[in-house]
Amino acid sequence: MASVKSSSYPLPDDKPPVLNDVSSVPELLRPPVSLDPLTPRERSWNMSRIRSTDTKPEMMVRRMLTAMGLRYRLHRRDLPGKPDLVFGPRRTVLFVHGCFWHQHPGCRAARIPTGNREFWEKKLNRNTERDAQTCQTLRSLGWRILTVWECETRDPEKLQRRLAMLFPPLNSSTPADPAAQKKEPAE
C-alpha cells in the first residue's frame, strides 16, 4: 500500500510548491492564478468592508448604548449619509468613523501612506468632503450629529463616560430635551 508520503505529488511541508510548474501539483494545492493573495475585486470588497457597517468599534458603541437603555435604528437609508445609529426622539444621529477613512483630525491612525500619496489624498479628500456635505444636510434638517472615532473605542471606560454625557436620560429635565418623556420612546 502506497503511503501518502510516497505520492509523486510535491505535498507542501515547509516549502511552498514550485510556482512555475504547477502541472504535477494537485488542483487543490495549486496557488491561485494570480500570485497576489487578493484579486482587485476581493481587495476592493475588503476595503469597502473596512468602511462599512457592523465594524467592531460600531458594535462596541451599540452594546454600550443598548446597556444604557437607549433605542436606536441602524443605517437609516432615508437619511443623508445613512448614519450608523439614529435616535429619532432625540433627533440625533451618531456616526462611528474609522480614523483613517474619515481622516480623524490630528489622529495618528489618519496618517496618509507615503507610497501612492496622491492616490490616497484624492480618495480620502473625497471621503471628508462627502462627510462634510452629509453633516451640513443633516444639520439643516435639524439633526444633532455625534461622531465617535474608532480610536476612542480603545478606551471603553472613557467612551462610556462620554456616551453618558451625550445621552442624558430623557426624563431628566435637561434643557436639551424640553419634550422629555418618562421612558425612551421608540420611533
Ligand SMILES: [Zn+2]
Ligand atoms: Zn482617531
